[in-house]
Amino acid sequence: METRKRILIVDDEQINVEFFDLMLSKLGFVVEKAANGRDALEKVREFDPDLVMLDNIMPKMSGWEVTRILKNDPEYVEWRDVPIVMFSAMDDVKDKIEGFELGVDDYITKPFNFSEVLARIRSVLRNHELIDQLKKRESRIALQEQLNERLLSFVELVSDKFISLCNSSAGKPDELLEGVQSCQLEYGRLRQKIDELQEEAMKLKSREIAVTSLENELRKAYSE
Numbered sequence: 001m002e003t004r005k006r007i008l009i010v011d012d013e014q015i016n017v018e019f020f021d022l023m024l025s026k027l028g029f030v031v032e033k034a035a036n037g038r039d040a041l042e043k044v045r046e047f048d049p050d051l052v053m054l055d056n057i058m059p060k061m062s063g064w065e066v067t068r069i070l071k072n073d074p075e076y077v078e079w080r081d082v083p084i085v086m087f088s089a090m091d092d093v094k095d096k097i098e099g100f101e102l103g104v105d106d107y108i109t110k111p112f113n114f115s116e117v118l119a120r121i122r123s124v125l126r127n128h129e130l131i132d133q134l135k136k137r138e139s140r141i142a143l144q145e146q147l148n149e150r151l152l153s154f155v156e157l158v159s160d161k162f163i164s165l166c167n168s169s170a171g172k173p174d175e176l177l178e179g180v181q182s183c184q185l186e187y188g189r190l191r192q193k194i195d196e197l198q199e200e201a202m203k204l205k206s207r208e209i210a211v212t213s214l215e216n217e218l219r220k221a222y223s224e
Contacts, residue, residue, distance in 0.1 A: 006050045007029050007030070009031060010039075020053065023114060032047040036061060041076075044079050052083070052085070056086055056099070064099065067104055071102060084104050084105055085120055108120060
């Protein structure tokens with residue numbers, strides 16, 4: 001299974017695209033290229049990148065427009081959380097703020113310093129991994145809370161049933177049997193749901209890494 005990070009480079013200046021393709025490929029990243037914003041949106045679907053390096057000023061569609069679509073269009077909801085590092089020839093604070101508000105994760109001003117670009121790529125990927133792990137953990141905790149709520153509801157239901165039966169079914173075995181069967185039916189439903197929740201929680205847990213361990217591993221991997 002491919003474990004290397006996939007980076008989509010989007011720039012209408014071919015020399016920049018080829019340079020980053022060469023350098024990042026040598027460092028072990030899987031690289032795909034696009035020459036404009038529209039092409040970038042198609043490549044996102046095909047390539048499923050872990051990070052997009054995106055020029056702002058391009059023909060057909062600007063980097064801001066691409067970012068707006070990726071972050072807000074329902075058709076691209078699957079890639080909404082893909083981090084974006086935007087290139088720009090401008091060093092205007094207002095422009096950078098607008099980019100951040102659209103959902104850009106980091107900004108790099110031309111001319112490029114490759115060491116700085118690489119450091120920012122690694123930092124953005126590391127932060128994205130940490131956030132992803134936290135989301136998985138939150139999902140598992142939410143599943144466990146659902147499980148606890150269902151167990152508590154079942155205990156309360158059974159308790160109420162038996163109290164009611166004890167008070168009203170003395171000497172009426174048919175009613176007692178009916179009450180027991182009702183509890184058994186409810187338990188069967190609960191057991192099935194518990195198994196589903198536990199299976200989903202185990203899947204999430206199997207993909208979790210302790211946050212401190214993850215950070216150390218990522219720092220080591222992205223500094224090599």
